[in-house]
Amino acid sequence: MSLLEVRGLKVHFPIKKGIVLERTVGAVRAVDGVDLSVERGRTLGIVGESGCGKSTLGRAVLQLEPVTEGSVVFDGEDLGTLKPAAMRAMRKRMQMVFQDPLASLDPRQSVSSVLSEPLRTHGEKGPYDKRVRELLDLVGLPSTAANRYPHEFSGGQRQRVGIARAIALNPELIIADEPVSALDVSIQAQVVNLLEELQQRLGLTYVVIAHDLAVVRHISDDIAVMYLGAVVEVAPSDSLYDEPLHPYTIALLSAIPIPDPEVEDVRERIILRGDLPSAADPPPGCRFHTRCPFRQATRCHDEVPVLREIAVAPGHQVACHWAEQVHSGAITPERAAVPAADADGAAAV
Amino acid sequence: MSVAQFEAVESSAVSPQEAAGGLGRDALRRLRRSPTAIVGAVLVTLFVLVAVFAPLLAPYEPNFQRLDLIRPGVYPGPSSEFLLGLDQLGRDELSRIIYGARYSLLIGVVSLTLGAAVGIALGLLAGAFGGWVDSLVMRIVDVMLAIPSLLLAIGVAALLGRSITSVMIAIAVVNVPIFARLLRGSMLAQRRSDYALAARSLGVPRSRIVLQHVLPNSLSPVIVQGTLALATAIIEAAGLAYLGLGSADPSIPEWGRMLADTQNSLATAPLLALWPGLAIVLSVMGFYLLGEALREALDPKLRR
Numbered sequence: 001m002s003l004l005e006v007r008g009l010k011v012h013f014p015i016k017k018g019i020v021l022e023r024t025v026g027a028v029r030a031v032d033g034v035d036l037s038v039e040r041g042r043t044l045g046i047v048g049e050s051g052c053g054k055s056t057l058g059r060a061v062l063q064l065e066p067v068t069e070g071s072v073v074f075d076g077e078d079l080g081t082l083k084p085a086a087m088r089a090m091r092k093r094m095q096m097v098f099q100d101p102l103a104s105l106d107p108r109q110s111v112s113s114v115l116s117e118p119l120r121t122h123g124e125k126g127p128y129d130k131r132v133r134e135l136l137d138l139v140g141l142p143s144t145a146a147n148r149y150p151h152e153f154s155g156g157q158r159q160r161v162g163i164a165r166a167i168a169l170n171p172e173l174i175i176a177d178e179p180v181s182a183l184d185v186s187i188q189a190q191v192v193n194l195l196e197e198l199q200q201r202l203g204l205t206y207v208v209i210a211h212d213l214a215v216v217r218h219i220s221d222d223i224a225v226m227y228l229g230a231v232v233e234v235a236p237s238d239s240l241y242d243e244p245l246h247p248y249t250i251a252l253l254s255a256i257p258i259p260d261p262e263v264e265d266v267r268e269r270i271i272l273r274g275d276l277p278s279a280a281d282p283p284p285g286c287r288f289h290t291r292c293p294f295r296q297a298t299r300c301h302d303e304v305p306v307l308r309e310i311a312v313a314p315g316h317q318v319a320c321h322w323a324e325q326v327h328s329g330a331i332t333p334e335r336a337a338v339p340a341a342d343a344d345g346a347a348a349v
Numbered sequence: 350m351s352v353a354q355f356e357a358v359e360s361s362a363v364s365p366q367e368a369a370g371g372l373g374r375d376a377l378r379r380l381r382r383s384p385t386a387i388v389g390a391v392l393v394t395l396f397v398l399v400a401v402f403a404p405l406l407a408p409y410e411p412n413f414q415r416l417d418l419i420r421p422g423v424y425p426g427p428s429s430e431f432l433l434g435l436d437q438l439g440r441d442e443l444s445r446i447i448y449g450a451r452y453s454l455l456i457g458v459v460s461l462t463l464g465a466a467v468g469i470a471l472g473l474l475a476g477a478f479g480g481w482v483d484s485l486v487m488r489i490v491d492v493m494l495a496i497p498s499l500l501l502a503i504g505v506a507a508l509l510g511r512s513i514t515s516v517m518i519a520i521a522v523v524n525v526p527i528f529a530r531l532l533r534g535s536m537l538a539q540r541r542s543d544y545a546l547a548a549r550s551l552g553v554p555r556s557r558i559v560l561q562h563v564l565p566n567s568l569s570p571v572i573v574q575g576t577l578a579l580a581t582a583i584i585e586a587a588g589l590a591y592l593g594l595g596s597a598d599p600s601i602p603e604w605g606r607m608l609a610d611t612q613n614s615l616a617t618a619p620l621l622a623l624w625p626g627l628a629i630v631l632s633v634m635g636f637y638l639l640g641e642a643l644r645e646a647l648d649p650k651l652r653r
Contacts, residue, residue, distance in 0.1 A: 059546075064546060064549055064550055087552075088552040088554075089552070091550060091551060091552035092552065095550060095551070096546075096547065096550045098543050098546075098547060099543075100543060103542060103543040103544065104543035104544050104546075104547045105544055105547075106544040106548075106562050106566065107566065108565050108566060109562075117548070117551065117553065118551045121551055121552050121553050121554075122552065162547075165547070165551075169551075
């Protein structure tokens with residue numbers, strides 16, 4: 001059984017109007033029907049551009065955002081049905097690492113206070129000094145760091161503190177929301193390596209949310225690609241990179257330059273036109289059809305594609321009506337010369 | 350250079366002084382370096398010392414009168430016996446200015462404490478609970494904000510009679526919405542911060558998140574406002590007294606009232622208007638400068 005099972009998860013934020021009498025006039029569909037599962041000890045990467053709902057998804061899994069619909073099942077327990085006290089106890093088993101390490105640490109808390117807080121919260125008796133030193137050691141910080149404050153550290157060191165806090169309670173699942181994107185490129189590799197090392201040592205299961213395809217590829221076993229609140233493709237890491245099936249994934253991967261000038265020159269790049277449509281008013285049918293270079297008349301507009309495994313690539317799920325044809329080359333992308341005008345108004349965004 | 354070396358260099362950029370302590374010490378260190386803070390602190394300290402030790406510093410009692418030395422419209426100016434001269438009732442101006450500091454400080458501190466306490470309580474309520482509690486509290490605060498302080502002071506004076514207490518209540522009421530809004534806004538911002546979310550994800554109970562994380566991080570602007578509000582309270586107290594809304598007792602040496610009393614003799618004894626005016630300006634300036642310096646010292650964006 002999977003450690004984490006997400007079924008039909010929806011997180012809609014109501015858009016309210018009026019000062020005294022508020023009424024709901026719509027909803028931002030940040031996460032709109034996501035199914036995922038993560039096996040124990042594995043790493044699932046979630047990629048997608050800004051605003052696609054990947055961070056909201058991560059928080060909703062930890063029940064830090066109100067879930068509109070669907071369920072999050074952790075180790076056989078539906079988190080949505082747990083009473084507050086039971087949920088609080090459950091939090092011990094799932095933790096989060098944040099994007100901005102400075103913002104995620106209380107500026108008035110010393111490192112030892114940051115690291116003993118989870119222990120205190122879950123009823124462990126002090127003194128915590130020994131465990132604090134142990135945690136600092138695990139993340140590669142000197143024990144003298146305990147008495148210092150977040151602003152005294154560099155970005156990479158702060159993120160180590162954030163990671164130490166996340167592993168303080170020996171959790172099983174860690175959701176890392178853009179764990180390295182706020183760090184210098186030179187530090188990113190260190191932190192990614194630390195995460196991998198901790199996974200092996202402590203048997204952790206990760207959900208790593210990122211927009212950096214290289215980071216995700218390096219750390220993930222499986223990757224889910226999100227677009228506008230929905231998962232469009234899920235596949236084992238290598239299979240996704242070698243053989244992307246969804247037009248959105250194909251476009252994303254074609255944006256990565258290849259460090260070989262000759263290949264780079266002749267390589268076909270697909271440039272997506274227009275912006276991400278509003279999550280308050282997603283396009284009908286396939287959400288991606290307003291920007292899709294492989295779009296086919298009527299069906300893409302009329303019918304919502306479901307995430308399905310296709311015959312040509314076992315273990316590889318994709319939400320595209322034409323995945324087989326795109327894969328075989330029967331459908332080719334439109335040239336960039338075609339204007340972005342579209343009846344559905346995506347170009348107007 | 351290896352990646353590890355990069356990080357080592359980055360971390361060594363932290364100065365040893367800064368490494369020695371937390372945020373409070375950091376702010377204090379910057380305060381000590383700021384000339385604004387020093388001037389402000391000197392003025393404020395002087396003001397407080399004068400108020401506290403008034404009986405020791407003043408050469409005469411505030412109501413000691415030498416009626417024999419004055420005639421209508423003619424008041425003796427500075428002399429060796431009376432350093433700042435005598436007022437319209439033949440009292441020593443210097444002694445009255447010195448005793449006046451007590452009333453300014455008393456009115457300032459009491460009205461500020463009262464106003465800040467109620468304002469902080471309301472702000473805490475709104476900031477901690479949010480939702481309809483927030484809406485309710487903030488609408489009440491809006492109503493308070495809509496009342497002009499002068500009108501309120503007249504109302505309170507009409508209700509309770511003209512006294513220092515009325516002045517303090519009026520100024521306190523004016524301060525309530527300021528503190529409530531400030532703390533609430535600051536807390537709302539902090540509540541949405543990542544570290545509050547991190548605490549939630551750890552399972553820290555909401556009451557503890559609010560009291561231990563959100564509130565302490567929201568207090569900086571309130572502390573700054575407190576210093577500035579003291580300055581405003583002194584001006585307002587003087588203004589109300591000047592308009593005749595302060596204490597009805599002429600024996601009380603209140604700076605604003607002393608200023609008002611000089612109106613009829615401005616042509617013959619202009620210095621009598623200068624002294625209380627100067628006292629008001631210097632004490633208010635002291636608190637303003639200190640407040641501004643505090644604002645800079647506590648601003649996390651300026652932290653190095």
